[in-house]
């Protein structure tokens with residue numbers, strides 16, 4: 001990422017994340033070296049974390065964007081697609097494994113009410129169907145927030161039972177809270193990975209590394225036949241590979257969609273600039289959400305005729321023709 005910057009006059013950068021302490025998002029944030037020297041404050045939702053950045057109450061927010069099993073995190077994809085512009089500065093991958101923690105004194109066979117984040121539930125549903133078929137699920141704002149609902153609440157006199165019997169969360173949360181672990185490694189798919197992004201306000205781009213991604217959203221006009229094909233053509237004719245493309249409803253009516261796209265390349269590259277300029281010509285609502293290094297390095301192989309040198313030489317040739 002570019003050098004971490006804080007608002008004028010403030011010495012330390014301010015980071016926020018989908019909290020509370022112990023979420024997978026916090027594990028992602030702790031992978032950013034600059035965080036050790038910065039102020040870190042949890043947010044209670046993805047939307048409030050991004051709102052804090054937009055309002056200038058935080059400089060950066062870490063939020064989940066995509067899971068290898070469950071797909072896109074709609075709260076993030078939708079929020080960055082509208083409102084004041086934001087910019088992705090880095091991506092982080094976190095391997096995901098879940099435990100089931102219980103409220104004090106409960107056994108696995110007594111669990112009737114489970115809470116966790118919807119993305120966690122989607123990844124343990126098979127295990128829950130097999131082991132706790134009649135348990136009822138209630139969504140929580142995050143895995144760690146769900147687990148904390150099993151602790152005696154500050155206003156309790158100790159007689160009220162928690163509203164839930166068990167929660168699905170990271171093993172770290174069991175250590176942090178002392179909640180008993182009822183079952184371990186309960187994910188249905190071993191090796192699941194969640195991708196998180198560090199988001200700031202628009203500013204300088206991270207330097208190109210040759211192993212970069214660029215994220216965009218493209219709203220689809222409903223009177224534009226072949227729109228998807230036209231979007232894809234801008235990338236394919238310039239040899240640009242897409243690593244993610246998904247459609248999301250805009251929320252403004254049935255049939256209104258935008259595409260959320262990750263492509264392999266950096267805005268500093270001529271072929272990416274050319275594709276974006278063409279997209280903007282056809283779909284003026286296109287939104288640039290940042291160019292940043294891939295978490296796992298994979299150098300992009302650019303065909304010779306799509307290289308910066310080839311673009312430059314084409315431009316110079318045309319300029320020469322005009323000067324004859």
Ligand SMILES: O=C(O)C(=O)Cc1ccccc1
Nearest residue numbers: 023024025117119120142143
């Ligand atoms: O709730 C969390 O801990 C999160 O960070 C969101 C999430 C939930 C499930 C898998 C990955 C991330």
